[in-house]
């Protein structure tokens with residue numbers, strides 16, 4: 001069994017990469033945050049200048065940390081839920097290489113001034129191609145796994161994983177205007193319509209469905225109970241794709257785009273309450289009565305916290321889509337606060353929950369240290385709650401002051417203290433990411449003197465209809481030792 | 492409803508592509524790109540500057556459209572769709588860590604931008620913008636050309652005005668301090684010259700004025716008001732050395748109204764910006780008093796003609812008047 005064909009090899013590789021990019025991307029977040037406190041801290045160091053480090057941060061945490069980790073989870077639960085091995089680990093590795101090549105490219109292009117410059121679409125064309133190759137490889141792999149499945153029923157997590165790949169494989173080339181390799185852009189204002197269709201769907205049609213899929217996978221397993229409602233799952237899925245996909249206009253609501261586009265963006269942003277609440281109700285009613293079990297499980301704790309941040313994000317989201325509110329919040333740190341609770345609080349927390357839940361399943365050994373995972377949770381929650389508070393406060397100060405006629409320059413001193421606090425809370429998040437990487441490495445390291453792990457969570461563990469529950473991950477501390485029934489010998 | 496692979500995949504693709512049709516294809520077909528009346532094409536230096544703008548992530552801190560509700564830079568021209576015709580890419584931006592730049596052309600003369608790009612704190616002491624000195628020449632010059640083109644024809648009008656006033660300002664400066672000051676004051680409307688600062692220069696007011704001075708003026712006019720701030724070597728004419736004013740107080744006496752007018756209106760053609768967007772009335776009077784007392788040792792605060800006393804005025808007598816510089820008759 002070589003590396004390229006090892007069972008769960010792709011899943012492990014994506015999870016490991018995700019843990020690594022979390023640290024790497026967050027370091028650049030801190031560099032950017034330091035600039036906003038002390039702009040001459042890295043004065044005239046070209047590759048550390050704010051305009052060049054910020055895209056490294058943003059792209060790495062989105063594509064590298066959250067997306068990689070969530071994809072790693074999908075590489076595990078899709079085959080597991082279909083009770084069949086992944087169709088091709090080799091193809092999985094192809095997707096791993098090309099995906100991570102793109103993420104890596106950010107570190108060697110943006111700091112040196114090579115970028116396409118459009119937010120979230122900065123990667124150079126050749127690396128756009130690489131990312132799309134990865135997505136196509138995932139589509140083929142997952143589709144073929146579905147085609148060769150043993151379990152007849154498709155569990156809701158599988159719908160979301162398939163959907164995320166199919167949607168993003170179209171969304172990414174459209175938003176990156178890949179048919180214009182040199183600029184990756186269209187001339188004129190139309191470009192912004194394309195960009196924000198894409199930017200919005202990057203989080204909405206990639207991170208959101210992949211995150212929800214992990215929630216649907218982990219919560220019933222840890223709670224050891226069937227999913228509350230299949231109907232709610234259906235409503236949540238179909239309303240997500242029908243409402244989320246076309247509301248990107250709310251990012252450029254106050255720009256001179258056509259009014260009808262603004263109208264549908266606002267109306268369906270508010271309608272987003274439907275997919276959000278159906279999912280949350282479904283998950284929380286599943287969890288009802290099992291709170292203690294979920295809370296004591298380090299992985300499920302992340303997941304449940306992620307759903308709470310999802311609620312906050314998606315109360316905030318529709319509100320800030322309303323013109324009367326966005327008039328004040330747009331262009332301010334309020335949006336930065338929203339972005340962090342969304343990408344880190346919702347997607348990131350859930351990705352980490354998935355990571356800690358699935359790592360024991362793919363290695364066959366308990367996590368290196370559930371206590372460190374709990375520490376990571378505490379540090380992240382502290383840092384993120386702080387972020388949310390100070391960025392929202394700073395945003396309101398900026399927005400109200402501008403609205404009142406003060407210039408941007410005048411308001412800079414007013415937000416200085418919040419920028420400093422943000423950097424401080426950032427240290428807490430950075431520590432959390434370092435701890436996470438350490439635990440991930442230690443958990444993935446081949447145990448000294450043991451045979452390669454195949455004992456737990458093999459591809460054929462039971463996944464009955466809406467209960468992907470095994471005893472794995474259900475015990476306190478998520479120590480998924482050799483307690484999984486239906487163990488299968490190494491292939 | 493049972494989710495079969497076909498339903499999940501084909502169905503979700505259909506719904507997604509319906510959204511693409513509405514939100515992407517429809518706008519692509521219907522959004523017209525007729526250039527607005529202000530629009531004009533870019534020169535090659537401006538295109539190069541725009542390229543630098545894109546590559547260096549200026550767009551993460553600056554937006555490129557003005558909204559109806561804005562007050563700051565460019566608020567006199569709301570963005571129109573046709574302003575962006577042919578711009579590739581037109582990055583609108585989502586953050587305003589710095590001000591909107593879509594109408595920045597002609598707000599300042601080129602030398603202000605050179606100092607500012609070298610180190611933004613030279614002209615704006617509290618700025619959070621990175622220094623772009625490392626980009627070197629001609630990058631800074633191209634960036635300046637680009638920024639000066641923002642606003643297109645409207646910007647061209649403003650840039651031409653900067654250039655029109657630059658020549659006499661430079662000539663006056665070359666004529667020596669006295670000629671320069673005489674020229675400067677000759678441009679100030681008479682009503683302002685004859686107006687003393689109506690507000691008392693109390694200790695608290697002077698401290699407020701100092702805060703404004705340090706946040707807005709310091710690195711040009713310098714800590715002691717001698718015009719030797721760090722920005723000085725980039726600017727032509729250089730920032731005014733206020734100590735030379737001692738010999739030239741307007742009409743031998745007044746300084747408050749003169750300062751107020753110059754600070755509010757700026758001196759077009761020179762790096763001296765206008766502060767009417769940034770500083771409200773009280774702040775301008777306070778900083779005027781501060782500069783007068785600290786750099787000239789004299790203020791006309793509270794002297795006649797002064798009208799009805801302001802309700803809040805404390806009992807205050809002008810001890811700085813007797814310190815009037817030589818040649819000034821109080």
Ligand code: HEM
Nearest residue numbers: 203250251269272314317318320321330335339342343585
């Ligand atoms: C109910 C759902 C949501 C709605 C209606 C919504 C709405 C919005 C709006 C209106 C903005 C633009 C704010 C502005 O620029 O003034 C925004 C920004 C953003 N949202 Fe959401 N949001 C939702 C959920 C999410 C989720 C689930 C994520 C991530 C997983 C997310 C990530 C972001 C990010 C990263 C930005 C910043 C974009 C930028 O300006 O760079 N949002 N959202």
Ligand code: HEM
Nearest residue numbers: 026029030032033058061335336339343344348426429430
């Ligand atoms: C050390 C911790 C972190 C710090 C100090 C930090 C700081 C920053 C800063 C300074 C910005 C630019 C804001 C601006 O333009 O004004 C930013 C943007 C962003 N960060 Fe972070 N960040 C951290 C961690 C994270 C993590 C872990 C994630 C996601 C998992 C994340 C997601 C984002 C996103 C999506 C944006 C773009 C926001 C937007 O454009 O609206 N950050 N961050």
